[in-house]
Amino acid sequence: MKTEQREYELEAAIKTEKVPRHVAVIMDGNGRWAVEKGLPRHEGHRQGVETVRSVVRHCSEFGIKVLTLFAFSTENWKRPVREVNYLMSLPVEYFKTELDELMSNNVQVRMIGDKKKLPRRVQKAVDDGFEATRNNTGMILNFALNYGSRQEIIMAVDGLLSDAKEGRIKGKINEKTFSRYMYTAELPDPDLLIRTSGEIRISNFLLWQLAYSELWFTDVYWPDFSKLHLLEALYEYQNRKRRFGKV
Ligand code: IPE
Ligand code: IPE
Ligand code: MG
Numbered sequence: 001m002k003t004e005q006r007e008y009e010l011e012a013a014i015k016t017e018k019v020p021r022h023v024a025v026i027m028d029g030n031g032r033w034a035v036e037k038g039l040p041r042h043e044g045h046r047q048g049v050e051t052v053r054s055v056v057r058h059c060s061e062f063g064i065k066v067l068t069l070f071a072f073s074t075e076n077w078k079r080p081v082r083e084v085n086y087l088m089s090l091p092v093e094y095f096k097t098e099l100d101e102l103m104s105n106n107v108q109v110r111m112i113g114d115k116k117k118l119p120r121r122v123q124k125a126v127d128d129g130f131e132a133t134r135n136n137t138g139m140i141l142n143f144a145l146n147y148g149s150r151q152e153i154i155m156a157v158d159g160l161l162s163d164a165k166e167g168r169i170k171g172k173i174n175e176k177t178f179s180r181y182m183y184t185a186e187l188p189d190p191d192l193l194i195r196t197s198g199e200i201r202i203s204n205f206l207l208w209q210l211a212y213s214e215l216w217f218t219d220v221y222w223p224d225f226s227k228l229h230l231l232e233a234l235y236e237y238q239n240r241k242r243r244f245g246k247v
Pocket of ligand 1: 030033076087
């Protein structure tokens, strides 16, 4: 079947009232995409940014409220310096070229992760992106940058302990109190997690928040992830039965 026809069918079958509120994505496979084409790994990252542009546009059109994109993990510092440097140049580049479109699509930019350890220019790009889009009321585009879920949990525990010491916590700690100390404090948990490139693992991403998310994996490398794949994930999500422990 032709791609356009399949896209058309899926789009018609997707119920707008049942789109996931929060979609989280582990954008994986950039390096392999490039190497298999005889290109250097950074070409895969460059092409991956094009996929980010298209996925942001489509998710915003479909009425998704929050899109979290895993862009750089706390473990990714272990890569060769040149690759790390290239990856760090991408947020700066992205906000420079994309701000107009984000504004016209009413998208609000945020980030989760340990910002202080990012290079100054990346911190500034993220802060500027946040400032410029803070009054936008459409989709929240949430970048996970220098993000690691275990680091986040430790940070939350640390914050909780110091507030407790200062007497700022009344009563017992419950799941809701704890969630307020996470980077994702104001966000709903992801309804759907997408991971590309055929790896079936979580890689230290949103361990607490993914407790009841629907997981969707594809062999497609991130640079090849298209509107059709997004529609397939959304369609499958809508046809799953979420039980939350009930029958
Ligand atoms: C995802 O692609 C991008 C980041 C993790 C920053 P990879 O760079 O992990 O690509 P593969 O997994 O090596 O193919
Ligand atoms: C996860 O991908 C991190 C991001 C997508 C930013 P990795 O490629 O780093 O994950 P592993 O190392 O294969 O688990
Ligand atoms: Mg990878």
